[in-house]
Every structure is written in structure tokens, then in C-alpha cells.
Amino acid sequence: MPDAMPPIDRLIVALDTPTVDAARAMVDRLGDAVSFYKIGLELTYGGGLELAKSLVAEGKKVFLDLKLHDIPTTVARATAQVANLGATFLTIHAYPQTMRAARGALADSPMKLLAVTVLTSYDEGDLREAGFAMGVRDLVARRATQARDAGVHGIVLSAEEAETMRALLGPDMLLVTPGIRPADGDVGDQKRVMTPARAIRAGADHLVVGRPITQAADPRAAALSIVAEIAAARR
Ligand code: C5P
Secondary structure: OOOOOOHHHHEEEEOOOOOHHHHHHHHHHHHHHOOEEEEOHHHHHHHHHHHHHHHHHOOOEEEEEEEEOOOHHHHHHHHHHHHHHOOOEEEEEOOHHHHHHHHHHOOOOOOEEEEEOOOOOOOHHHHHHOOOOOOHHHHHHHHHHHHHHOOOOEEEOOHHHHHHHHHHHOOOOEEEEOOEOOOOOOOOOOOOOEOHHHHHHOOOOEEEEOHHHHOOOOHHHHHHHHHHHHHHHHO
16 A cells, blocks of 8 residues: 655654754755654754744644643643644643643644653653652553543654554554664664664654754755655555
């Protein structure tokens, strides 16, 4: 069956820069090689929401990685504001109240919600310290199921978990995976990494890639090569 989504839309480039100027320079350099950008907390607090609006106006897609979590009314109102910016994806923490509130606030917006189940910096000891009785694997599975049941559209997860989560959640949940490294690339501070082709074959819908593109000698060539790898893996 032909792939409904163009491979270019499966690559999301993380704009992890402190300033809008630096992010804009990277976007201009990448040009039509990239269609989808992730703006996280650092850039958001450096003017990233205005950049998000400009990118959307220029026909790019934007993933706002804002990881919302608050009382339901606040989450609902914040979600509605973000939907007005024209973002394609917004992250929220996978607490049932938060997920239901965000989902309820979408109304007719085409924006999709991605749940962050358990931050990957947390291990068993961190969860115990924070007062949780469950281990990481069980809590991830529980929250991923709760996300699906709350009508959240997808989850952010490491590519290593993609196969298990696809089996648990079924075909309709979006799986969005960071920690991607081309076979010949530098691993950097990512501990669990996967190549673009393997992540796609494991069931990932979108790959979030930062430094392998933004720190490359030729970022545009690096992006084109990853898109080509995604296209080949989907065939
Ligand atoms: O530069 P790199 O490709 O490692 O960037 C990956 C992006 O994905 C960064 O924006 C990082 O914050 C984000 N991320 C991650 N690991 C997670 C969740 C998010 O690397 N578990």
C-alpha cells in the first residue's frame, strides 16, 4: 500500500537553540529539505512562540514541546491558546486529569496531543524518590494506555520501546521517537539510540532529530539523507 504521509513530514527537526535568530538561521539553511520543526521549552522562553506562528504562516508544521501539566482548567485554557497558534503537535504530561482536560479543549482544532509517559531521565530510584510504587516499565505502559483511552493522539517514546508500544496500543496511536542517530553519526549524550530506518521499521510514525542535523557540517544534506532513509524504510 502506498504511504499516505510524505516521508519529509515524518522527520521533525528539534530547534534546540536559545534564540529565535539562531533557530531562524537553521530553518533558512534547511530550506525545503525540512517541513516539520520542534520547539521546546528553551526556545519557547526565548521568543519561540512567535517563531512558531511565522513557521506555520510559511507552510511549515510545528511541534510545540511544552509538556503541559496543571489543574484541568488551566491545562484546557492553555491548550486552546496553543491550538490558536496553528501547531500540529503539543506535548502534555500523561496524568489522566491533564490528558482529559487537554483533549476536551481541542474542540474542532486539528492539533494533535502527544503524551509524555515517564521522562526518560527517570529510573526506578527516581520514581521511588518521587513517591511512586510502580517501576518505569509498568508506569509507561499504564500511562500509554490511559493516554489512548483519554483520546490523546500519540506518545513520545524511545525508539527501543516502539515495537512493544505498537503492540500494546494498536495501529492508531502516533509514536514519536527522539534519540535517533544515523548509522555513521555521533551518539552525543543519548544513551539509547536507533538509526532512522530501524526506528521506522519498529513502528515509529515520526522521528525527532536534533544534533545529527543541526550540528552537521551540511545540515541540509544530513536532513535529505535521513528523509531518504525514512522513504526507503517505508517501502
Ligand atoms: O539532538 P538530539 O537529536 O539528541 O535531540 C533530540 C530532541 O529530542 C531534543 O529536543 C531532546 O530534548 C528531545 N528528547 C530526547 N529524549 C527524550 C525526550 C525528548 O532526546 N526522551
